[in-house]
Amino acid sequence: MKNVLCADIGTSSLKAAVISEDGSVLAYSRRKFLLKSTKYASKEWFPSLVNACQEMFANNPDVKVNAICISGNGPTLTASTGETLLWNEDADESISYSGKSLFIPRLLTFKNRMPDIWNSAETIFSSTEYMIYLLTESKVTIIPENRFVDFWWNRDELLKSGFTEADCKKLPQFYFSGSMAGRLTRKAESFFSFENNGITEGTPVYCGAPDFVCALAGTATLNPGVLCDRAGSSEGINLCTPSPIFSDKIRTMPSVVPGLWNAAVLYKESGSRYSAFKKKVEREAGHEFEHNDLVHKCLTADGSDPTYSDGKYLLTQIALDVRNAIDILKDASKNASFDFPKEITITGGQAANDEWNQLKANITGLTIKVPLCHDAELTGCAVFAFTGMKVFENITQASMTLSKAAKVFTPQDEQKAGI
Incomplete structure (x- = not known):
């Protein structure tokens, strides 16, 4: 049985897991970032x-690793020297760009905001590719599928946007998700300094994908009519479709599976709103709260404490946003050749709380499925690595095998649900 070390670079933390080819999560760890300076977030x-890895292998000394795969937030940009422009930092207002690319406005902002760094850096990476560079010394730009070129860049579009030929050379060539980027170098291996865990010089490192693509692969949202709720610092309700659907509130992009598409309604600050609320409550109380304890206090609030009542309102509003997104997708796909789904898979930090999941089921009217690995980006990394290793014939087969539901929440009637 082969195992992959999977890691996802989030906005506030790094998640890692060792996942086997049958979808089992053999080890898991989450490390919070300090982020005292976002310019050096990559450090x-x-x-x-x-x-x-030290935590995972100390607790699971018999686990072996056959490959490594990384995903990360985007379009975060990092110079080869480590300076970083995070995905959620505003682009410069002076930039005028009307194309499809998600990266060109970020690249222009990086160049304008940190000109000395831009000019001296040999290479500009996204977060995922920068980590691959540290592990393997390979320089790659990961692209999930051919149709994503329009959302990344091409030479003509870069030159038209004001970049020079020298600027273009800073961006590595495209590698597809699932291809091998390189092998772990001796220098990188020395930092792990473990024995008998398989993380040794020469361990293959496979190209993952941006985190949202990995989440779709990790929830098997790769067949028409499959729906997922990717709930982290931001939140995206995603629907796989056989043809593109359009609306002012929908972002339509290709699926990683050729011929299919992904329609998404995005809420940029969904989880961030809850995090800000949690920090406010902790500051006022003078101590930290466990996530599940705070959610419970909020959802069972009876109005006697305005703080928890505010929390109940916030959690309900986030669930209502999800229902609104589902309604938008349902309306836009009413003439599509598939039946709109009656269930949705949720992934991310919100998926870890049963009460919040039940609230979403009650409000959306959909069955909520929680995957075995709450952080589906990690499962998505396993999907791409095992496909690259030829354990599975293709990405769809890998995702259908590895994505497994651990819990299911069905909608309750309003009286029982308390809404």
Whole structure:
């Protein structure tokens, strides 16, 4: 049985897991970032992976690793020297760009905001590719599928946007998700310094994908009519479709599976709103709250404490946003050649709380499925690595095998649900 070390670079933490070819999660760790300076956010990524591995293998000494795969938030940009522009930092207002690319406005912002770094850096990476560079010294740009070129860049579009030929050379060539980027170098292996865990010089490192693509692969949202709720710092309700559907509130992009598409309704600050609320409550109380304890206090609030009542309102509003997104997708796909789904898979931090999941089921009217690995980006990494290793014939087969539901929440009637 082969195993993959999977890691996902999030906005506030790095998650890592060892996942086997049958979908079992053999080890898991999450390391929070300090993020005292977002300009140097990348400086936390590699040490966090090392620390996560130390924890996982100390607790699971018999686990072996046959390959490594990384995903990360995008379009975060990192210079080869480590300076970083995070995905959620606003682009410069002076930039005028009307094309499809998600990266060109970010690249222009990086160049304008940090010109000395831009000019001196040999290479500009996304978060995923920067980690691959540290592990393997290989320089790659990962693209999930051919149709994503329009959402990344091409030479003509870069030159038209004001970049020079020298600028274009800073961006590595495209590698597809699931291809091997390189092998772990002796220098990188020395940081792990473990014995008998399989993380040794020469361990293959496979190309993952941006985190949202990995989440779709990790929830098997790769067949028409499959729906998932990717709930982290931001939240995206995603629907796989056989043809593109359009609406002012929908972002339509290709699926990683050729011929299919993904329609998404995005809420940029869904989880961030809850995190800000949690920090406010902790500051006022003078101590930290466990996530599940705070959610419970909020959802069972009877109005006697305005703080928890505010929390109940916030959690309900986030669930209502999900229902609104589902309604938008349902309306836009009413003439599609598939039946709109009656269930949705949820992934991310919100998926870890049963009460919040039940609330979403009650409000959306859909059955909520929680995957075995709450952080489906990690399962998605396993999907791409095992496909690259030829354990599975293709990405769809791998995702259908590895994505497994651990819990299911069905909608309750309003009186029982308390809404």
